[in-house]
Amino acid sequence: MSDKRVLIVGGGLAGLAAAMKACELGLEVDIFSMVHVKRSHSVCAQGGINGAVNTKGEGDSPYIHFVDTIKGGDFLADQPPVLSMCEAAPAVINMMDRLGVTFNRTPEGLLDFRRFGGTLHHRTAFAGASTGQQLLYSLDEQVRRWEAEGKVRKFENWEFTRLILDKDGKAVGIVAQDLSTMEFKSFPGFAVVLATGGPGLMFGKTTNSTINFGSATAAAYKQGVWYGNPEMVQIHPTGIPGSDKLRLISESARGEGGRVWVPRNKGDKRPWNEIPPAERYYFLEERYPLYGNLVPRDIASREIALICTKEGLGIGGRNAVYLDLTHRSEEYLLKKLGAILDIYEKFRGVDPKKVPMEIYPAYHYSMGGLYAGYETDETGRLLKNSPANQMTNIPGVYAIGEADHQYHGANRLGANSLMSCIFAGLVCGESVAALAANSKTAPAESSLLEKECKHEEEAYKKLLAQDGPENPFVIHKELGDAMSAFCLIERHNDELKQLQGMIDGFEARLKKASSLDKSGSGNMSAVFLRQLDGMITMAKAVVDAALLRDECRGAHSKPAFDNPAPSKETPIEDPAWTAYYEKFLAQTQTWLKTTVAKHDPSKSHPTIEYKEVDTRHLSPEPRDYTGVGKKAWKKFMDKRKAAEAKA
Amino acid sequence: MSKTVEVRIKRQDSPKSPAYWAEFAVAYEEGMNVISLLQAIRRDPKDKSGKTVAPVTWESSCLEEVCGACTMVINGQVRQACTALVDKLEQPVKLEPMSKFPVERDLRVNRQRIFDNLKKINAWVEVDGYHDLGPGPRQNPDDQTTTYKLSECMSCGCCMEVCPQFTDINDFIGAAVLGQARLFNMHPTGAMQMPARLDKVTGPGGIQDCGLAQQCVKACPKHIPLVETIGALQRDITLTQVLGALKK
Ligand SMILES: Cc1cc2nc3c(=O)[nH]c(=O)nc-3n(C[C@H](O)[C@H](O)[C@H](O)COP(=O)(O)OP(=O)(O)OC[C@H]3O[C@@H](n4cnc5c(N)ncnc54)[C@H](O)[C@@H]3O)c2cc1C
Ligand code: SF4
Ligand code: SF4
Ligand code: FES
Numbered sequence: 076m077s078d079k080r081v082l083i084v085g086g087g088l089a090g091l092a093a094a095m096k097a098c099e100l101g102l103e104v105d106i107f108s109m110v111h112v113k114r115s116h117s118v119c120a121q122g123g124i125n126g127a128v129n130t131k132g133e134g135d136s137p138y139i140h141f142v143d144t145i146k147g148g149d150f151l152a153d154q155p156p157v158l159s160m161c162e163a164a165p166a167v168i169n170m171m172d173r174l175g176v177t178f179n180r181t182p183e184g185l186l187d188f189r190r191f192g193g194t195l196h197h198r199t200a201f202a203g204a205s206t207g208q209q210l211l212y213s214l215d216e217q218v219r220r221w222e223a224e225g226k227v228r229k230f231e232n233w234e235f236t237r238l239i240l241d242k243d244g245k246a247v248g249i250v251a252q253d254l255s256t257m258e259f260k261s262f263p264g265f266a267v268v269l270a271t272g273g274p275g276l277m278f279g280k281t282t283n284s285t286i287n288f289g290s291a292t293a294a295a296y297k298q299g300v301w302y303g304n305p306e307m308v309q310i311h312p313t314g315i316p317g318s319d320k321l322r323l324i325s326e327s328a329r330g331e332g333g334r335v336w337v338p339r340n341k342g343d344k345r346p347w348n349e350i351p352p353a354e355r356y357y358f359l360e361e362r363y364p365l366y367g368n369l370v371p372r373d374i375a376s377r378e379i380a381l382i383c384t385k386e387g388l389g390i391g392g393r394n395a396v397y398l399d400l401t402h403r404s405e406e407y408l409l410k411k412l413g414a415i416l417d418i419y420e421k422f423r424g425v426d427p428k429k430v431p432m433e434i435y436p437a438y439h440y441s442m443g444g445l446y447a448g449y450e451t452d453e454t455g456r457l458l459k460n461s462p463a464n465q466m467t468n469i470p471g472v473y474a475i476g477e478a479d480h481q482y483h484g485a486n487r488l489g490a491n492s493l494m495s496c497i498f499a500g501l502v503c504g505e506s507v508a509a510l511a512a513n514s515k516t517a518p519a520e521s522s523l524l525e526k527e528c529k530h531e532e533e534a535y536k537k538l539l540a541q542d543g544p545e546n547p548f549v550i551h552k553e554l555g556d557a558m559s560a561f562c563l564i565e566r567h568n569d570e571l572k573q574l575q576g577m578i579d580g581f582e583a584r585l586k587k588a589s590s591l592d593k594s595g596s597g598n599m600s601a602v603f604l605r606q607l608d609g610m611i612t613m614a615k616a617v618v619d620a621a622l623l624r625d626e627c628r629g630a631h632s633k634p635a636f637d638n639p640a641p642s643k644e645t646p647i648e649d650p651a652w653t654a655y656y657e658k659f660l661a662q663t664q665t666w667l668k669t670t671v672a673k674h675d676p677s678k679s680h681p682t683i684e685y686k687e688v689d690t691r692h693l694s695p696e697p698r699d700y701t702g703v704g705k706k707a708w709k710k711f712m713d714k715r716k717a718a719e720a721k722a
Numbered sequence: 723m724s725k726t727v728e729v730r731i732k733r734q735d736s737p738k739s740p741a742y743w744a745e746f747a748v749a750y751e752e753g754m755n756v757i758s759l760l761q762a763i764r765r766d767p768k769d770k771s772g773k774t775v776a777p778v779t780w781e782s783s784c785l786e787e788v789c790g791a792c793t794m795v796i797n798g799q800v801r802q803a804c805t806a807l808v809d810k811l812e813q814p815v816k817l818e819p820m821s822k823f824p825v826e827r828d829l830r831v832n833r834q835r836i837f838d839n840l841k842k843i844n845a846w847v848e849v850d851g852y853h854d855l856g857p858g859p860r861q862n863p864d865d866q867t868t869t870y871k872l873s874e875c876m877s878c879g880c881c882m883e884v885c886p887q888f889t890d891i892n893d894f895i896g897a898a899v900l901g902q903a904r905l906f907n908m909h910p911t912g913a914m915q916m917p918a919r920l921d922k923v924t925g926p927g928g929i930q931d932c933g934l935a936q937q938c939v940k941a942c943p944k945h946i947p948l949v950e951t952i953g954a955l956q957r958d959i960t961l962t963q964v965l966g967a968l969k970k
Contacts (some may be wrong), residue, residue, distance in 0.1 A: 099829045100851055110781070111837065113877055114789035149967035172858035175847040177870040184860030203870050207789050212873060216846035223841050231834075255737075255826045284783045318751055319758040319804070320785040363903050414874075418786055422755075499850065548765045548777075590777035591767055597827025599779050600764065 079103055081507045082249050082264035084235040084291055087111025088207070088496035090270030091214035091501075094280075095505025097125025098221040102511055103138050105262055106218070107230045107251050109286045113215050114722045116284035117496070120207020121325035121415050123199035124171075124493040126164030130185055135196040137161040140545060144491060146412060147193045147371055148442070148484020150630035150667060153689040156449050156464075160498045168200050168496055174213040177200045189411075191206055191489040193371040196668045199490040204325060204414035207493060230262075234602065235291045238267060238298050239519060239527045240512045246471035247519035250531045254602065257595050259531045265668075266507045267297055267472045269445060270500065271481035274310035275478040275533050277610040278438035278563065278619070279555015282311055282323045292445060292478055293609030296616075301446035301468045301682075302672040303480030305613070306621035311489055311559055312375035313398055314437025317420060320436035322418055324398060326489040328432075331411050335359050335379065336431075337388040340461040347397060349430050358382055373486045373630045376436040380564040383435070390433060392675025399431035420709045438563055440492065442483040442630065443617075446671060447499075449481075455691050457502065462510035463532055465503040469585065470518075473506065475499040480669070538556050538604045543587035547600070547607050550588060554581050554610065562618055566633045573620040576616060579679070582611050616672040616681045619641045623683055638662060640697065640704055652707040659697050723752035728770075728814035729759055731778055733828045744778075744872050745770040745814070756796060756803035756817065757782060760829075780829040787943060790878030794819060794829045795955060800883040802943055803829075820883050822890065836877045839895040842924045845902040849914045859910035872905040872951065874929070874944045881948060883936035893927035897938035900929055904951045905935040907958050917966070 079102050080209055083090045086108035094104045108115065129135040141161040145152060146196055147172040159486055172186060186195040194300050219628035221227045232254045239248035239261060246353075249264040274289020275281040298303050312335075313328065314321040329335070338345070339356040359378060360367040379396050381388030389396060400416075405428045408416060419427045446468060450461040464479075466496055467471045474480075475496070482495035561567075562576040585607060591600040625636045638658045641651040670687035675682050729746040747817055748762045748769050756853040764777035782792040784845040785804040792803040796809060808815065823831035849855075861869075882888040888896050902921045906912035912919075923929050939948040 096852055110783050110789070110791055111833070111877070114791045116783065118788045118876070119784050119786055157851055166854040169854070169857045170852055173847070173849050173855065173911065175906065175912060177866055177873045178862040179870075180861055180866045182863060184862055203874075205788055208876070209870075209873055213847075216840075217849075218836070219842075220846045220848070223844075230881070255830075255832070284789070285785060286783050308921065318753045319755060369754050378932045395933055421787065422807075423751075424807070452920075534865060546765055546767075548761070552765065590766070594951075596777060597779040597830055600777050602961070 076671040079134060079266060079511050080264045081266045081511070082104060082262055082269060083268040084249065085115070085270030085272060085476065085478065086229075086231070086531070087115040087117040087270060087272050087476055088211055088214060088493060089500040090268065091218050092497045092500025093268050093270060093475060093503040094227060094502045095214060095217040095221060096506055098226045099506060100508035102508055104221070104227045105230060105264065106227060107233050107235050109232065109234050109254065112218070112229065113212065115211060115263070117211040118205070118289055119207040119284060121204045121492055122327040122330070123200050123201035123206045123490045124168060125191065125488070125490040126168040126200065127161065127198055128186065128200070129197070130181075131188060131197045133196050135198055137164060138165065139631060140198060141343075143194045144482075144488055145484065145696060146485050146486040149296055149698060150690060151307070151628060151669065151688060151693040152482060152484030152571065153669070154692045155451045155455050155689060156457055158692055159691060160326070160482060160495060162456070163498055164494050165503070167494065168595065170698060171210055171213060171497070174217060175432070176202055176209050176213045177335065177641070189327060190369065191326055193369070193488040193674050201327065204412050209625060210493060210497070210708070216279070228546050236294055236531050237273070237527060237604070239523060240298065240469070241516070241523065244469065245282070246468050246469060247516065247706065248524060248527075248637065250527050252535070252602070253438045257535075257598055259528050259535065261521040264605070265516060265518070266473060266505055266510055268473040268475060268507065269478050270476045271478045273441040274610065274613050275441065275493045276436055276551075277614045278308075278558045279552060280317070280319070280321050280520070281438035282321050282560065284313060285436070288606040288609060289613050290606040290609035291611045295445060296474065297612065297674050299473055299674065300469050300474070302443065302613070302616055303446040304443035304485070304620070304670050305350045305672050306631050306670060307442035307485050308438060308563070308617065308626055309372060309440040309442060310376040310436045311439035312372055312379050312420065313434040314439075314618070315423060315432070316395070316435060317422055323420060323437060323439065324432060324434060325415050325557060326372070328398060328400060328412060328415065331408070332400065332403055333368060334402070335375075335396055336399060337382055337390060341387050342392070344391060344448060356388065362652045368561060369484060372489065373632070376564060377632055378432075379589055380436050381593055395433040395437045396435070397431040399685055400427060400432045401429060401431055425620055436564060438559060440487055441477060441486060442480070442487050444478050444480040446478040447481045460505050460509045462506050464506045466506065471510070473503050475503045485631060525578055525598070535601070537594060539590050539593060541590045541604060543589050545584045545588035546591065547585065547588045547603050550581050550584050550606055554578070554614065558614060558617075562621055564632065566621050566624060566631065567635065568633070571618055575615075575617050575622070577610060577646045578614055580715040585611065612674075620672060620683055624670065626662050626664060629667065640699070643704065647707045647710060652704070653711060656697070656708065656711045663695050727754070727759060727808055729763070729832065730814045730816045731828070733778065734825045735817070735827065737824060737826055740951065745777065752806070752807040755809070756806040756815065757785060757792065759808065759815065760803070778829060778947055779827040788876060788878035793878040795821070795882060795883070800880045800941060801862070802878065804941070805964060808881055809846070820890055822883050823879065830909055833877070833879050836882070836898065839899045839965040840877075840902060842895065843899060843903050844915065844919045845899070846907060847906060847909050848915050861910065863938045865908060871906050871944075871946055872901050875901055875946055876944065877944065880941040880943060880953060884937040884941040886935050887931050887933050892931065894929050896932040897952065899930070900932070900955055901948055901951045903957070909956070916958065917962055920962050923955065
């Protein structure tokens, strides 16, 4: 039966969903995770999970969810998987409810939904303010059920370090290291699913967990798995500055009425409660009347950062703005946002029910990830039970969850990640089952398994022996500071070039770093050399791709190449609109492409290529969150079509 | 001029080796917690006397007190390191690994026992399948308030660390796991599987080993009403036994 064993690396939402589905379909599963799966990064998600269940009578539908997601991602996502995800979303939420997730309820006992950024509908199911934790626990319980039946083996506190590929380049197993005994072992399997989450730690202090090294991604990438859209990383507008981590206040704080403001007058030193309403600048509400404080994340982040850095209006001249909930009753806030407001109070010692929070944008999420493919049916949806869905360019290697590049384009909508993780996990469970049914590959030969294990042991021995003057944790801090300063909120080509040089410098220093710890038990430092090497490898892909993409798209903001829309007061007849749309179309022509980074062992930097985006369901159009310009665009396109028809 | 934080750490190089104390002086920063102390140590791993030592090993993940990973004994009290703010701690800050679980290295322990116990008591809802079976059963919003609380348990082990009945020579499943039994008994579908679950809960190492010492509830960082929960579970058991007897 071991030829039916699938190896799932990662026990967050994506990995656990894949595991339970694969078990249901008759496979056996080995799960690997750096921590007990119940402690995976997914627990951090606070706000909720999206699905157009439409229980609020708002006329919401999966198709509108699809349109919001594609537009939110600035059209960079391939559309078939996104369409299938949005259509499946209500059923996924129902399934999670059946598994026992303690979702909030309406008085009638139905699931309750809230509003999140980038949409006008109540589409986000939530469980208190720890939705990710609650979803993860329910999946963890299901997997435990299969474990009790002997279908699942868990290798927790193990780190995946290498794919085992046969002579045809197909995956037949992995090598992993026990992080307590530091021993390596090879595991055979007919498919490998990488559900290893995001690579946030390359940005230093972020909203991510301390295990988000991206080291699994880096290992697979170095062995030939492509990486899609590395430059697309999301900043969360509402991070809480902290000494070890940037915690965040979920978008739901804005969903529940939170208002973002700064003192209207530069240099206003008064405490918040002495500033009268007229002298408070609710800049998101004033600049984006339709969406107000709920504009998509990239816009909110940029506005908040710029109002501090360029306009100098940050609180007390610092990099911080107010996120104010004090106009809501304490009882309401406790019920709706209890857990996340707790977090703020716990870490800042101030009660956000009484005093506005201070926030600033932080690195949060990677839209980019291992390049995952798909197969469509004749309607342009995912072909059910195709082994190609979620498979990377390497046969038998799959990518799901935040580790894949597939569902969010250039920018992810709030509460869409949890859905994409579970959905991709379920799809992947079906894919591997289909692969198992058709696969004729011979199981890995034991000599190959041994050889690959030896390879990793040798590499680790070398790391352990490293004894140079540099401290890898110091290098990491500098890497994070540099990435956050030059490659996050705004990108400028001169700075990115400078950053490339800095990263090469970190790489050189890493070779002169010490493992700090020679012990053969629970050695966090020697493995960190490997993890840091992975971060540097992936940072190069992020920076190189960012440097090449000369445009603004979604979270990737490069002001020198911006194509700003005319102000909303500009009359429809004004030629400014035509000029804007002409430039938009030219930019789409050049840049509406998926970045594909490929590792080339003979070069120190990645090879970057581009792939067409599958936009078969919805043609690209400029994003418009001001509510004006829609008419202007229609007029422009009508004229253009008429001209084309004539010609 | 620069302020320092004095830290004493109970270290252990491997599961079998003896424990020893090490002392560090870390430069103070505003807003520090125990995690940032440990991070500062590894960026400059020297003890108080200036001797270079191996960085300290500990476990962490979320840094938001939702994963339970970073649990350790801080100034004699078991809690999460990520929410232990230095400004609120007496110095020297004393860090020890949990004592009820085997130490793997320094502050990192092996808590597999918790997860094994969850497996023992069928801590899950048995559904028919993962395909689309429509909406789940309706649930009273008031019940959700209770189940959400129970479901916030992050398997950190604080309640077991303080429990006089939970020792390394017995196999008591501990308060958290009993709380999870209650959680699944309350779910409309989970309730259908209650008898099988309660069988396990009253088996070896089960609820009868609880001495109602009530230490657990004081230690739980998530304020889960554990003692009340154990009481409710007792009632479930009695009721199920009575119903079972009636059916016979
Ligand atoms: C603070 C915060 C709040 C968020 N809130 C929301 C929200 O409200 N809604 C929403 O939709 N999204 C939210 N997100 C995003 C969302 O939480 C994540 O994108 C999602 O949980 C990722 O899940 P995953 O299954 O892909 O990976 P993760 O949960 O990150 O799990 C990765 C797994 O891989 C394992 N792993 C990694 N590397 C290795 C290796 N080398 N070897 C072995 N195992 C490995 C880890 O141990 C872990 O088990 C939030 C994110 C953050 C940071
Ligand atoms: S009530 Fe006492 S004996 Fe029972 S679980 Fe809690 S601490 Fe342990
Ligand atoms: S019940 Fe509380 S103390 Fe016990 S494991 Fe759960 S969260 Fe921790
Ligand atoms: S690191 Fe998750 S609880 Fe502290």
